[in-house]
Amino acid sequence: MNFFDTVCQEPPFRHKLFGICDDQDGGKAFTDTVNLSEWIATVKNDDQKQLVFTAIDKCVIKDHEENDRGRCDGMLTSDNSLYLIELKDATSHWQKGAVDQLASTIEFLKAHHDISSFKHKKAFACNKRRPRFQEIDNELNLRFYRKYGFRVDVQAEIIIAK
Template sequence: MNFYDVACTEPPIDLELFGICDDKNAERAYTDTGKPENWIAKVENKKKYTLTFTAIDKCVIKDKEEEGRGRCDGMITSDDHIFFIELKDEKKDWIQDAISQLESTITFFKDHHDIEIFKYKKAYACNKRKKIFKVIDNEENLRFFRKHKVRLDVQAEIIVV
């Protein structure tokens, strides 16, 4: 399983603002700069880091692979950053499912690559219907961090620092 497969990565992007979309039409997630109304997650990159988006669901891990195990929609990487991103468009009961998909993907990644090369490691559960920040139980955050050494956020704004 290659999370750096060039067939699944988009060209690097260094814009201050762009979005991540998932049209749910059996195609993989992708970045967008022109239609904010389609964005599920908004990426703020004020320092203009060179970022690479990789589609995980339907590309790194295809639909028939690893059945029964979740996977998130994509990841953003730079020399110092790795952000795992799960995109949702649901009204209720979506957070635990998103966290489970993120955890599964992080485990897949660690099984095949060294996550410790990244200084900033975060997992984002994003929902198009809930753009505001959702406070996560401190115990859940701590459990997630202790298990994966990755910080967890439930919000649709990905801020690259």
């Protein structure tokens, strides 16, 4: 399982603003710079850092692999940052499932790669129907960080760290 396999990556880019989409039709997640209404997550990259988007679900981990475990939709990486992203289009009862999928993906990632070189590690649960920040219980956030080494946010805006 190679999370850095170029077959699952889009070419590197430096867009200041773009979206991450998932058509929910069985295809893999992808980035977009044009169709704002299709964006589930909005990425703000004010410093225009070089980023690489990797499709995890349906590429790094195919549908027939690890059927009993969840996985998130995608990953953004730069020289010092790693962001895992789960995309949802639901009105209720979606947060726990999204956070669980992110946790499972972190376990897969750590089992196959040394990610200690990434200074910023965050996991985002993004929902098209609930784009504003959703508060996560401080205790859950702290437990998640202690267990996985990732900050977790429930919001549809991803701001790339300097």
